[in-house]
Amino acid sequence: MLIKLIRLFRGYVYFSVIGTYPERFINVLNKSGITYWNMIPKHGKLTGYMLVYDYKNIRPYAKGASVKLRCIKKSGFPFLLKKYSFRKGAVIGAVLALAVMFLLSNFVWDIKINGRERLSTSEICSALEDCGLKRGVLKSSVDFEAVERKLIMKIPEIRWISINALNGIAEVEIKEEIKKPKVKKGKYPCNLTADSDGIITKTIVNKGTCEVKKGSAVMKNQVLVSCVVKGTNEAENKLSFVHSNGKIYADIEYEKKFIIPNKKNNIILNSNYNEKSNLNFLWTSLPLKLDCPKSEIYGEIPYEKSLVFNNVTLPIGISSRKIYGFTETEKILDKSSAKKLLLKQSRLSEIFNIGKYSVKDIKYSFKEINNSYKLTSTYTVNKNIAKVRRVQVKKSKKHNR
Amino acid sequence: MRKKVNKLSEKVPVDFKYNLPVIEFTGNRRAVIEGSTGVILYSDDIIKINTRMSPITFKGRGLSINCISSTCVIVEGFILSVEFVN
Numbered sequence: 001m002l003i004k005l006i007r008l009f010r011g012y013v014y015f016s017v018i019g020t021y022p023e024r025f026i027n028v029l030n031k032s033g034i035t036y037w038n039m040i041p042k043h044g045k046l047t048g049y050m051l052v053y054d055y056k057n058i059r060p061y062a063k064g065a066s067v068k069l070r071c072i073k074k075s076g077f078p079f080l081l082k083k084y085s086f087r088k089g090a091v092i093g094a095v096l097a098l099a100v101m102f103l104l105s106n107f108v109w110d111i112k113i114n115g116r117e118r119l120s121t122s123e124i125c126s127a128l129e130d131c132g133l134k135r136g137v138l139k140s141s142v143d144f145e146a147v148e149r150k151l152i153m154k155i156p157e158i159r160w161i162s163i164n165a166l167n168g169i170a171e172v173e174i175k176e177e178i179k180k181p182k183v184k185k186g187k188y189p190c191n192l193t194a195d196s197d198g199i200i201t202k203t204i205v206n207k208g209t210c211e212v213k214k215g216s217a218v219m220k221n222q223v224l225v226s227c228v229v230k231g232t233n234e235a236e237n238k239l240s241f242v243h244s245n246g247k248i249y250a251d252i253e254y255e256k257k258f259i260i261p262n263k264k265n266n267i268i269l270n271s272n273y274n275e276k277s278n279l280n281f282l283w284t285s286l287p288l289k290l291d292c293p294k295s296e297i298y299g300e301i302p303y304e305k306s307l308v309f310n311n312v313t314l315p316i317g318i319s320s321r322k323i324y325g326f327t328e329t330e331k332i333l334d335k336s337s338a339k340k341l342l343l344k345q346s347r348l349s350e351i352f353n354i355g356k357y358s359v360k361d362i363k364y365s366f367k368e369i370n371n372s373y374k375l376t377s378t379y380t381v382n383k384n385i386a387k388v389r390r391v392q393v394k395k396s397k398k399h400n401r
Numbered sequence: 402m403r404k405k406v407n408k409l410s411e412k413v414p415v416d417f418k419y420n421l422p423v424i425e426f427t428g429n430r431r432a433v434i435e436g437s438t439g440v441i442l443y444s445d446d447i448i449k450i451n452t453r454m455s456p457i458t459f460k461g462r463g464l465s466i467n468c469i470s471s472t473c474v475i476v477e478g479f480i481l482s483v484e485f486v487n
Binding site: 027 | 440441442443444466470471
């Protein structure tokens with residue numbers, strides 16, 4: 001195969017040897033070390049193949065052996081080049097294309113991330129960009145081993161990483177860290193204390209000694225369930241320390257304040273919509289539209305579309321920005337609309353903060369204070385207030401004796 | 402001393418001793434001739450190769466020279482007879 005390729009590249013001829021003694025010509029060729037192949041007798045003459053370079057030099061030998069040479073067919077790259085030599089543009093174009101391909105293959109044009117599970121592609125890509133690996137960067141300017149080290153330092157969730165840059169594509173192989181399962185430590189002695197002030201409504205004690213009763217008021221950090229337990233039998237009439245476990249429900253009251261000024265700046269979407277597109281080619285970005293947004297306040301939504309061929313993102317694409325114009329208006333709030341707005345805020349806060357507890361009572365008080373409106377929401381909520389607090393137990397020497 | 406020389410000459414291979422060509426056959430399809438000095442006749446039914454000893458004629462059907470160098474020739478085809486002409 002390789003020999004065939006070399007012959008094709010150098011060019012060869014299919015020729016015939018006509019004469020009384022063509023064998024003499026073969027002997028002369030052998031002695032002079034000229035290569036030929038497939039020399040076969042055909043219709044009283046010999047036919048064979050020879051490289052163009054050798055064929056040019058065998059005329060004297062043919063004359064000496066008194067044979068005539070006839071070239072039947074010419075094949076190979078030099079003849080092809082000669083055939084299309086008048087099409088200089090095509091040849092130059094082909095050479096240029098090859099040169100450009102060679103030049104561009106030295107850059108990273110696409111980054112593929114394999115093996116990620118919890119981490120997002122954008123997160124890894126932005127970290128890679130910070131480490132110096134991004135689209136359009138020269139391969140030789142990037143120290144891939146250093147990038148690997150930096151990325152592991154930057155994203156601790158990555159356990160192993162390998163970057164292979166081949167043909168303009170940087171393939172990032174990642175193995176994520178396996179998280180340790182949380183081990184419940186429930187053997188140490190601990191009390192259950194109140195995490196806020198309240199009135200006890202219900203007690204469920206699985207382990208430990210309950211120190212409070214239903215209806216009693218407790219303060220923050222007060223012990224609700226003690227870890228000290230007395231033995232029931234006389235023989236076992238000793239104090240022991242346990243890991244207290246239980247739920248203590250209490251009614252808690254807390255308030256939240258919401259304040260808004262009576263003058264409010266509203267930003268409203270107007271009809272000024274514009275789309276700005278840029279043509280990205282290699283490292284350059286050419287604007288397709290030269291319009292500018294007319295509004296003073298505007299928001300942008302960027303998006304990018306790149307040409308993909310055979311699952312490889314090519315360095316040609318369009319990046320666009322949808323630009324929306326906004327206008328700012330000042331609005332003076334009246335009492336009723338301010339109250340509505342504050343109530344909305346308060347309800348939103350209720351959903352996120354106290355949505356999981358059972359709400360017993362809500363009181364709202366609305367006031368107008370110095371160019372602003374104030375809403376105070378007071379909630380009465382029933383929730384589990386027990387909080388685990390570890391207890392240090394030291395064995396005294398006397399007791400040991 | 403003479404006896405020793407004679408013993409030594411007995412151990413030397415015949416082809417080396419008399420400068421004879423070595424012919425190796427693969428069935429009747431292929432023959433490798435080492436020690437050839439040139440081709441005398443080349444057609445698809447007769448190939449005559451000159452050696453240091455005497456010309457060797459291969460007769461058969463569809464004969465061709467597969468490979469040739471200054472001292473070695475490989476003849477391929479359906480070989481029917483080999484003649485050593487003196």
